[in-house]
Amino acid sequence: MDLMGKATELVGAAMVALRRKDSPEKQAVGTSPAIPKAREQGIMTLKMPTAAGWAAGQKPVAAAGLQVNAFASGLQHPRWIEVLPNGDVLVAEALQSDRKPRSLMDHAMIATMRRAKAVGISANRVSLWRDKDGDGVAEHREVFVEKQNQPFGMALVGDTFYLGNTDGIVAFGYDHATGKLVGNGKKLVDFKPGGHWTRSLIASSDGKRIYAGVGSQSNIGDEGLEAEEGRAAIWELDIETGKARVFAGGLRNPVGLAWEPVTNALWTVVNERDGLGDETPPDYLTSVKDGGFYGWPYCYWGQTVDDRVPQNAGLVASAVQPDYALGGHTASLGLCWMPEGTLPGFGAGMVIGQHGSWNRSILSGYRLIFVPFANGKPSGPPRDILSGFLSPDEKQSYGRPVGVAVGPDGKSLLMADDVGDVIWRVSAA
Incomplete structure (x- = not known):
């Protein structure tokens, strides 16, 4: 880091220290969260732990009644997981591309992200892992597809495999007999790359539509709303007609998708x-x-106006209030539905991989959590499934939770850890 970048980091550290005393004791969580009044930061709080990885024998802390083991290791920034009907586990290995800073603050941000292992050279592949003997550890590894453009979301519908690259959805033929892809793939939908680059995918239950999460280019439309066209949205692709449309908008960075x-x-x-x-x-x-x-x-959160942004009264009036708050800056990315009976002591609900904050004076997230559901809605406070991803002084992260999926056996969870380069498996103790 040069002297200018170092000076910016020192100023940022001083601002973090000042703001810690004003940080709320309780997080804004649940269906009726207490959200503090906005206080524009000017110089944004910038705090991110150094990526340390896991020491030999070290692993996350599992909730009571559960255990955790490494299902797969030695990956290159694993982000997302898809479990195929035959039990094969696909892992998207990708990373945000490094770039030149555009401002003094951007310089500090990029330097911090490099230290946190959040930017770099992307593997741009999907790897396949297979647990042949059913002991909860994958013995077989192969490249499923490579030379992609920051691959992330995956969905298999019949004999077609859909892959969410940052610049669009690509479809490949899939051979169920060999478990391999056929052909080079065909792009079906174009998305603007960059910014929030992840493109999660999920198929409808009838296999007729694919949904994709496309995040914004910027924080609050900083580069103009033209740059945000088609972004901050969930898209719907009609497989039969090939037509794609925005299904829902005004979602800054919708990542994980799941059916209730x-x-x-x-x-x-x-x-x-x-x-x-x-x-x-x-x-x-x-x-x-x-x-x-x-x-x-x-x-x-409904109609709470952000006065940093030129306003659109009609859209503000139409804004839908979200169902359930997860706390400030948790970077909740991974999402899957967990049926009752998957893990002991946990009923049916949503499992969420919280990647962890950077714009917060006291770090939040860095957990795998469970939100219970009843009658189609969240029904209680979140509970930890895995924790222990941060050092006690918040200076190091051993791992960072991302994508999550129910394991092939239906009695476990798999979670991607993109700092530890591990897929963790959670099961009954």
């Missing part, structure tokens, strides 16, 4: 905007309505 089986509603976890305080606004878990608008960039 009682109501058959689509749910997502969304990363909210930065620069308004440690707990303002909270990231959230919400059902997604066709045609719904969820506020970004004009407002948050």
Whole structure:
């Protein structure tokens, strides 16, 4: 880091120290969260732990009644997981591309992200892992597909495999007999790359549609709303006609997607905007309505206006309030539905991989959590499934949770850890 970047980092560290005393004691969590009044930060709080990785024999802390082991290791920034019907586990290995800074603050941000192993050279592949003997550890590893453009979301529908690259959805033929892809793939939908680069995918239960999460280019439309066209949205692709449309908008960075089986509603976890305080606004878990608008960039948590943004009164009035707050800056990314009976002591609900904050004076996230559901809605406070990803002084991260999926046996969870380069498996103790 040069002297200018170092000076910016020191100023940022001083601001973090000043803001710690004003950080709310309780996080904004649940269906009726207490969200502190916005306090524009000016110089944004910038705090991110150094990526340390796991020492030999070290692993996350599992909740009572559970155990955790490494299902797969030696990956290169694993982000997302897809479990195929035959039990094969696919892992998207990708990373945000490094770039030249555009401002003094950007210089400090990129330097910090490099230290946290959040930017670099992307593997741009999907690897396949197979646990042949069923002992919870994969013995077989192979490249499933490579030379992609920051691959992330995956979905298998019949004999077609869909892959969410940062610049669009690609379809490949899939041979069920060999478990391998056929052909070079065909792009079906174009997305603008960059910014929030992840493109999660999920298929409808009838296999007729694919849904994709496309995050914003910027924090609050900083580069103009033209740059945000088609972004901050969940897209729907009609497989038969090939037509794609925005299904729901105003979602700053919708990443994980999951179906809730009682109501058959689509749910997502969304990363909210930065620069308004440690707990303002909270990231959230919400059902997604066709045609719904969820506020970004004009407002948050319903009609709470962000006065940093030129306003659109009509859209603010139409903004849908999310279902469930997850706390400020948790970077909730991974999401899957966990049926009752998967893990002892946990009922049916949503499992969420919280990657962890950077715009917060006291770090948040860095956990794998469970939100219980009843009658199609969240029904209680979140509970930890895995913790222990941060050092006690918050200076190091041993790992960072991302994608999560129910394991092939239906009695375990798999979680991608992109700092530890591990897929963790959680099961009954």
